[in-house]
Amino acid sequence: MSLPRSLRPARHFRPRRQDAPPVADRELTAVSADGARIHIEVHGPEGAPPVVLAHGWTCSTLFWAAQIRDLAADHRVVVYDQRGHGRTPAGAVGTEKLADDLEAVLAAVLAPGEKAVLAGHSMGGMTMMAASGRAGFRQHAAAVLLCSTGSARLVDESLVLPMRAGRLRTRLTHLILGARAPLGPVTPVSRRILKYATMGAASAPERVDECARIVHACPRAVRVAWSHVLGGLDLDEGVRELGVPAVVLGGTADRLTPIVHAKRLAAELPQCLELVELAGMGHMTPVEAPEAVSTKIRELVVAYLDVKEEAA
Numbered sequence: 001m002s003l004p005r006s007l008r009p010a011r012h013f014r015p016r017r018q019d020a021p022p023v024a025d026r027e028l029t030a031v032s033a034d035g036a037r038i039h040i041e042v043h044g045p046e047g048a049p050p051v052v053l054a055h056g057w058t059c060s061t062l063f064w065a066a067q068i069r070d071l072a073a074d075h076r077v078v079v080y081d082q083r084g085h086g087r088t089p090a091g092a093v094g095t096e097k098l099a100d101d102l103e104a105v106l107a108a109v110l111a112p113g114e115k116a117v118l119a120g121h122s123m124g125g126m127t128m129m130a131a132s133g134r135a136g137f138r139q140h141a142a143a144v145l146l147c148s149t150g151s152a153r154l155v156d157e158s159l160v161l162p163m164r165a166g167r168l169r170t171r172l173t174h175l176i177l178g179a180r181a182p183l184g185p186v187t188p189v190s191r192r193i194l195k196y197a198t199m200g201a202a203s204a205p206e207r208v209d210e211c212a213r214i215v216h217a218c219p220r221a222v223r224v225a226w227s228h229v230l231g232g233l234d235l236d237e238g239v240r241e242l243g244v245p246a247v248v249l250g251g252t253a254d255r256l257t258p259i260v261h262a263k264r265l266a267a268e269l270p271q272c273l274e275l276v277e278l279a280g281m282g283h284m285t286p287v288e289a290p291e292a293v294s295t296k297i298r299e300l301v302v303a304y305l306d307v308k309e310e311a312a
Contacts, residue, residue: 022068030080030108033100039087040080040105044072049117049305050110051297052078054102056122056148057226058218060086063121065210066290071297078109078116082123084222093225095130095235102127103136115142117300119293121286122257123230125149129238143245143304145296148254148285150261151235151268159255160197178227182220186212199282200253211284236268245271245304247296251281251288 024041032038041061051071055063061079071077083101084090091097110116118141120128125146131137150157155173156165163169183190186209194215195208246269250262259277266275276296278289286293301307 021062022065022072028108030101030104032083032097032104034092034097036083036091036097036101037089038080038083038101038104040078040108042109043068043077043079044075046076048074048076049301049307050076050078050114051301052080052106052109052116052118054080054118054120054124054127055082055085056120056124057230058085058215058223059121060214060217062086062214063211064286067119067286067294067297070290070294075301078105080105082127084226085218090219090222090225093229095126095229095233095238098123098127099131099134099137102131103134106136106140110140113139115305116140117143117145117297117305119145119147119297120149121147122149122283123226126151126230126233126235129235129242132238132242138243141244143247143300144242145247145249145293145300146262146265147249147293148251148257148262148283149265150233150257151239151265152233154233154257154261155231157258157260159258174231178224178231180220180224183216183218183223186216190216195282197255197283199284199288200251200280202280203282203284203288207284207287211287239265239268240270243270245273245300247274247276247300248272249276249278249285249293249296251278251283251285253280254283254285256283 022043024043026042028040030038030040053064060081064079068077081088118128126149128144129151156170158173161169161173191208191212194212248262248266250259252259266272278292281288
């Protein structure tokens with residue numbers, strides 16, 4: 001599909017350093033239902049097609065750096081820190097809180113009735129499942145991209161431990177994901193562990209380093225608290241209520257949310273457009289395969305937002 005000129009990457013748009021975090025054009029704070037203050041960054045021109053990106057467990061707005069660099073020249077890219085992550089203070093946890101926070105973000109950055117394409121990675125995708133029945137979500141969501149995520153049975157089906165499926169593997173996986181030990185500084189050993197658990201074998205070293213820095217910056221208490229939420233996740237009803245066009249994307253080498261989750265979502269979503277299986281990619285697909293993720297976001301913008309085609 002040929003993209004309109006207004007949605008093609010601008011040739012002149014280059015960050016000074018490719019590894020430097022993108023600098024937001026605007027920062028603001030949304031106030032959630034329980035008073036939690038959610039940090040938001042807006043990148044790109046006002047009036048451009050809006051895209052809202054929700055990161056996953058132990059990550060932050062920095063996780064979307066590649067998508068911001070690619071899209072912000074001609075999109076209004078909104079990223080926010082989930083509670084306890086990045087620059088958003090910690091607070092009560094739970095899937096209802098994720099939904100509350102997303103509704104608050106959408107209300108803060110979009111005009112009444114304005115539509116956006118939403119993309120969520122891992123817990124960010126779960127946020128959209130949790131919010132799918134909410135009025136604020138339905139008012140603003142034109143289409144969604146669900147990356148490397150699932151709705152239930154996450155620990156039971158995790159492949160982080162190379163063991164036969166069963167009670168023992170599930171129990172040990174619970175203990176590992178909810179471990180209270182501090183991650184400490186990034187070291188060669190911690191990078192290897194993170195790569196094994198969350199990324200494909202062929203992931204470039206600089207992308208492994210990027211993910212390691214982000215994950216290790218997550219506070220221990222926040223990491224543990226949200227691990228318990230994810231361990232008991234059940235958002236199957238939210239999947240059935242997610243009544244907007246959706247693309248599901250997953251890596252075939254994902255150990256945290258194996259591709260079985262993506263296939264299940266694709267089968268159960270009311271309006272699944274496509275299941276994208278990225279060969280050899282792990283759990284961190286927006287970092288491991290940034291071009292593929294950005295391309296799907298662009299395609300959804302063209303198809304479901306009021307973007308005018310320009311003459312060639």
